[in-house]
Amino acid sequence: MTPQASLQITDPAAARALRQHHAFLGLFVQPQSPSEVAARAGMAANLVHHHARRLTDCGLLFEQRREGGRVYFQLAAREFRVPMTLLPPGDAQGNGTADLQDLSDGFLRAYERSWALVHDGEEDVYGFGDAHQPAPPMTPPDAPSPEGHPAHLDRLTLHLSPQRYRQLARALSALLEEAQTEGHSAGGVPCTLAVLAFRAEDTPHRSLSRAVNSFLGADPA
Template sequence: MTQQASLFVTDPTAARALRQDHTLLGLFVSPQSPSDLAPRLGMAPSLVHHHARRLTDLGLLFEQRREGGRVYFQLAAREFRVPSNLLPPEDTQGNGTADLHELSKGFLRAYGRSWAQLHDSEEDVYGFGDAEHPAAPMTPPDAPSPEGHPTHLDRLTLHLTPARYQRLARALSALLDEASAEGHSEGGQPCTLAVLAYREVPGPALSLSRSINSFLGAQQ
């Protein structure tokens, strides 16, 4: 068996595994032995082998070869395509739901770390405005951050036409495209950058508002 360019996934269990184990799966883009990966993961080789075998049974990995008493596994495909209705939003690992849960938990963990190093002078800021008096632009605190990768949240609510909404959302995602094209920083740490855009449900008219909750501090 050889690695395919693309595979269509029709099994819900395999689709959930793609979400839950995407970090581990990403380590098998090229053939890897669980024994070699175990030190990097801080896990026992037998446990990594167990996970690799489970993902193989789901069709996400395949046994590429055996060599010197070691088994080498590889991703079954470089791309997996999952029908949208296979994991609906009401599923705990459904479309969008799992991503939002993962982002929320990850951000809160990082926010707690940044909060633990909070300066007394730092504060959260909330600004409001209207068409005549827009909310003032906001910047992170002036004091340098005590950590290299502080959490940063910047939120804006305003009235948008469909065309302007889509243009702004695409422009934000384009920044992530640039970062992806530039690739990893040598000696860098794993970081998550996310773009979240959505329309509020019908209700009371919303004021133009801006809030920033950031530990970035001044540029160093």
């Protein structure tokens, strides 16, 4: 058996496996035994064999030959074609879902870290006072986080024409392109800047809504 030139994937499970194990599959462009790719895969040979067997069951690899007690696996095709509708965003691992989940998880970790640094040792106090002297409302302190890259969320909801929406989304993305062109800062640490633009659910009110949740504090002079 030899690899096909192109193979269309019709099974969602195979499409998920292809997306999840793309780098691992790339180790089997040529016939390889698990022991031959174990070091490059960063796995024990028996674990490589287990994953290769599972991907064979999905139709992404095939058993090319057995030789001297070794099993050699190879890609079932040089190219796999996956219809975009096979894994829609509603799928747990659908198109775009993984990207948004990674951003959401990353922001939550950054938020928790920034929150802990700012509010370490503090406590919430729920006072009710009395009829003559009501307790003041809770006002969380507005202190910047001491970390260099604290979490920052700035969300704006407003009514836009399609033309103005595209103009604004492209302008925001252009800022990220500018940062990409400038490249890494000397001595910098990894951080993620993201622009998320989408159509909100239609609401009857016309008020402008903005929510800022930031630990940046005041910009230095």
